[in-house]
Amino acid sequence: MRWTRRDLRSLGVGLVYLAPALFIFVVFVFIPLGRTFYLSLFHTRVTGATSSFAGLDHYIDLLTSETFRSGLTATGLFAVYTVPIGIILGLVLAVLLNQRLRAINVFRTMMASTIAISAAVGALIWLLLFSPSLGLLNYVLSLVGIRGPEWLIQPTIAIIAVSITTIWLTLGTNIIVLLAGLQGIPEEIYEAARLDGARGARMFTRITVPMVSPSLFFLLVVDTIAVLQAFTQIHLLTRGGPVDATRTIVYGIYLDAFQNFQFGFASAESVVLFTLVLVLTIIQFRFVERRVHYQ
Amino acid sequence: MRKFAALALGLSMVAAACGGGGPGGGGGGTDLSAQAPGKDVKPAAKIVWWHAMTGLNSDAVNKMVAAYNKSQNNITVEAVFQGTYDDLLSKLNTALASNAAPAIAQVFDIGQRYMYDSKEVLPMQAFIDRDKFDTSDFEPAVLNYYKYQDKLQSMPFNASSSILYYNKDAFKEVGLDPEKPPTTFSEVTEYAKKLTKKDASGQTVRYGFGPSIYGWFFEQWMAVSGQLYADNGNGRDDRATKVVYNNAAGKAILDWWKAGLDGGYFNNPGIDNPGSQNAFNAGKNAMYVESTAQMRNHINNAKFPVGTGFFPRPDNKPKDGGNIIGGASLYIMKSRPPAEQQAAWEFVKYAMSPLTQAQWQADTGYYPIRKSAYNEAPSKEWATKYPQFLTAVNQIREAPQNRMTNGAVLGVFSQARARTQKMIESVLLGQATSQQALDAAVAEVNDAIDKYNKANK
Numbered sequence: 064m065r066w067t068r069r070d071l072r073s074l075g076v077g078l079v080y081l082a083p084a085l086f087i088f089v090v091f092v093f094i095p096l097g098r099t100f101y102l103s104l105f106h107t108r109v110t111g112a113t114s115s116f117a118g119l120d121h122y123i124d125l126l127t128s129e130t131f132r133s134g135l136t137a138t139g140l141f142a143v144y145t146v147p148i149g150i151i152l153g154l155v156l157a158v159l160l161n162q163r164l165r166a167i168n169v170f171r172t173m174m175a176s177t178i179a180i181s182a183a184v185g186a187l188i189w190l191l192l193f194s195p196s197l198g199l200l201n202y203v204l205s206l207v208g209i210r211g212p213e214w215l216i217q218p219t220i221a222i223i224a225v226s227i228t229t230i231w232l233t234l235g236t237n238i239i240v241l242l243a244g245l246q247g248i249p250e251e252i253y254e255a256a257r258l259d260g261a262r263g264a265r266m267f268t269r270i271t272v273p274m275v276s277p278s279l280f281f282l283l284v285v286d287t288i289a290v291l292q293a294f295t296q297i298h299l300l301t302r303g304g305p306v307d308a309t310r311t312i313v314y315g316i317y318l319d320a321f322q323n324f325q326f327g328f329a330s331a332e333s334v335v336l337f338t339l340v341l342v343l344t345i346i347q348f349r350f351v352e353r354r355v356h357y358q
Numbered sequence: 359m360r361k362f363a364a365l366a367l368g369l370s371m372v373a374a375a376c377g378g379g380g381p382g383g384g385g386g387g388t389d390l391s392a393q394a395p396g397k398d399v400k401p402a403a404k405i406v407w408w409h410a411m412t413g414l415n416s417d418a419v420n421k422m423v424a425a426y427n428k429s430q431n432n433i434t435v436e437a438v439f440q441g442t443y444d445d446l447l448s449k450l451n452t453a454l455a456s457n458a459a460p461a462i463a464q465v466f467d468i469g470q471r472y473m474y475d476s477k478e479v480l481p482m483q484a485f486i487d488r489d490k491f492d493t494s495d496f497e498p499a500v501l502n503y504y505k506y507q508d509k510l511q512s513m514p515f516n517a518s519s520s521i522l523y524y525n526k527d528a529f530k531e532v533g534l535d536p537e538k539p540p541t542t543f544s545e546v547t548e549y550a551k552k553l554t555k556k557d558a559s560g561q562t563v564r565y566g567f568g569p570s571i572y573g574w575f576f577e578q579w580m581a582v583s584g585q586l587y588a589d590n591g592n593g594r595d596d597r598a599t600k601v602v603y604n605n606a607a608g609k610a611i612l613d614w615w616k617a618g619l620d621g622g623y624f625n626n627p628g629i630d631n632p633g634s635q636n637a638f639n640a641g642k643n644a645m646y647v648e649s650t651a652q653m654r655n656h657i658n659n660a661k662f663p664v665g666t667g668f669f670p671r672p673d674n675k676p677k678d679g680g681n682i683i684g685g686a687s688l689y690i691m692k693s694r695p696p697a698e699q700q701a702a703w704e705f706v707k708y709a710m711s712p713l714t715q716a717q718w719q720a721d722t723g724y725y726p727i728r729k730s731a732y733n734e735a736p737s738k739e740w741a742t743k744y745p746q747f748l749t750a751v752n753q754i755r756e757a758p759q760n761r762m763t764n765g766a767v768l769g770v771f772s773q774a775r776a777r778t779q780k781m782i783e784s785v786l787l788g789q790a791t792s793q794q795a796l797d798a799a800v801a802e803v804n805d806a807i808d809k810y811n812k813a814n815k
Contacts, residue, residue: 195633197636
């Protein structure tokens with residue numbers, strides 16, 4: 064296709080409209096991204112200044128390091144514990160909240176309220192609940208005769224504790240998105256199905272789920288990315304421990320950059336994480352999106 | 359007047375530039391006064407001080423700054439809180455790159471080597487030499503901690519120490535003498551057994567001893583065992599090339615800790631220091647170890663009389679063993695104009711004056727850097743009110759001064775400390791034997807030291 068003068072002019076006009084957004088993207092995303100890639104090829108001094116060319120050394124160190132592999136495992140576990148349960152729980156609650164009841168808005172507001180709570184505050188609340196010595200959660204459990212686990216002390220439980228916190232934090236958003244999706248389903252479809260003799264569970268799997276599948280897909284992509292980038296709750300609850308059980312890749316990047324001051328190495332980790340997120344998102348779009356029903 | 363100031367500033371910049379040409383932070387004996395701005399440089403009207411003090415201690419910082427600003431008309435100091443010590447250091451890093459650094463930065467104890475290697479510090483020794491500033495009544499332990507090759511890079515500011523806190527009521531309840539805290543590992547274990555209390559269902563309602571998993575404690579225990587943490591005299595005779603704590607002393611510490619936990623009379627509060635402080639206040643742990651900086655917290659918030667004792671040591675008293683000091687010091691940044699550095703020095707001198715130090719002690723619980731502070735009224739009042747406080751000072755004064763008790767200096771100290779915590783966790787959780795855990799931690803930290811030393815020659 065050849066560019067006509069008109070095409071060029073509309074491209075120019077388009078760029079003018081896009082300019083503010085592009086400017087922000089370039090300054091806050093593309094330049095840092097390029098800089099990160101650049102830094103990942105160098106050894107750095109404590110101040111972050113480059114000292115000598117490292118080539119692919121950081122990448123080789125990274126891919127052969129035990130810590131990075133355990134970081135991948137932690138990230139994977141974290142995603143598996145968090146994303147599906149968060150979405151399913153969100154869907155169940157959204158269906159319940161989609162009923163026509165008196166004062167349903169009160170319930171809707173209550174259930175979606177975690178959206179208004181910052182991750183830092185949420186994580187601190189859960190820290191008080193999980194606290195090894197004085198945790199409220201285990202106290203309540205002990206009242207009904209259950210001896211609660213050492214939430215933040217045992218590695219296998221700590222990742223679950225962080226996941227519970229994360230699910231709780233994302234639940235509000237999930238409910239709102241899914242509720243909006245549910246409300247977009249035309250009543251006639253349900254009526255038609257009812258006339259054809261469809262009932263409860265069948266209606267749910269054959270109509271509700273396919274009709275909200277765009278919302279479900281959206282949440283799958285967004286929640287996965289959010290989990291891969293989760294930081295606050297890990298920082299406040301476990302600082303990556305015990306014994307690296309919650310040292311996800313993002314948390315590892317933080318530790319290497321801002322505790323260990325190895326900016327080159329941390330940049331290499333960031334590039335790997337970026338690639339990982341990109342590949343995962345492409346996979347989700349290629350394979351999962353096929354099953355999404357757009358109206 | 360302004361013209362004159364500009365001229366003086368210009369001249370001093372030339373002087374500073376010439377002085378800066380010499381060998382930076384060189385060996386002992388040399389006078390560093392040439393690195394400081396000339397005595398006639400007029401101090402800047404306003405400087406910024408970054409600090410990392412929270413809660414009561416943050417109020418004390420603001421109080422000190424307000425008092426200074428009121429005490430004279432030439433310099434206004436603005437204190438800016440920058441989050442935790444770690445946060446402050448990362449922000450300082452960023453600020454240095456964009457020429458937005460403060461004139462004074464408060465950096466924690468273990469950031470010493472990092473600051474030195476950043477080459478962004480105007481050594482405090484330059485001012486001390488220039489003005490013949492007298493440090494003879496400073497606490498030797500504190501001075502020794504912050505000296506590198508006999509030069510002070512920074513001015514010690516808030517000094518603490520780790521001690522044993524115990525619940526006197528619990529001691530009485532189980533028939534222990536509330537005035538006699540345990541001093542050795544075996545005694546702590548023995549006391550902890552007695553202090554542990556279970557309810558009818560077998561749940562432990564009070565543990566004897568509950569130290570949080572904090573790398574600092576392990577460092578302290580190595581020092582009271584009379585052992586080095588890193589080679590080359592703990593990184594003080596020359597840059598450290600490896601850490602050396604995977605020895606019998608390191609193993610003894612971990613084995614003692616693990617045995618207490620397995621026996622059910624030690625509690626593991628994890629890495630959550632505030633959590634373990636609250637657990638002590640709530641009577642959940644009858645004894646634990648923490649910084650002296652928690653003294654006010656415990657005295658104000660615990661519902662029982664709080665006792666303090668020396669940091670527990672191995673059973674056979676090691677002759678070279680003693681506590682290392684903790685806390686932070688003040689750095690004057692090299693990239694600021696001489697007028698600001700001059701003003702910064704004026705404030706540092708004020709902060710070091712006996713009365714300011716005494717007030718600081720009374721407001722925070724950190725002990726004074728200089729001994730003459732104890733003659734001032736606020737300090738005397740405090741000592742009568744909180745006699746427990748003397749424990750920390752006595753402990754520091756009783757420690758023999760040597761490379762072990764001077765404490766380690768490492769470029770990768772934050773990382774080493776975090777790795778030590780992981781090591782302790784893996785032993786307490788039974789994932790590794792103490793020797794395996796020590797060897798693994800040492801190997802990983804040494805690798806980090808290697809990388810650091812290569813990148814920061």
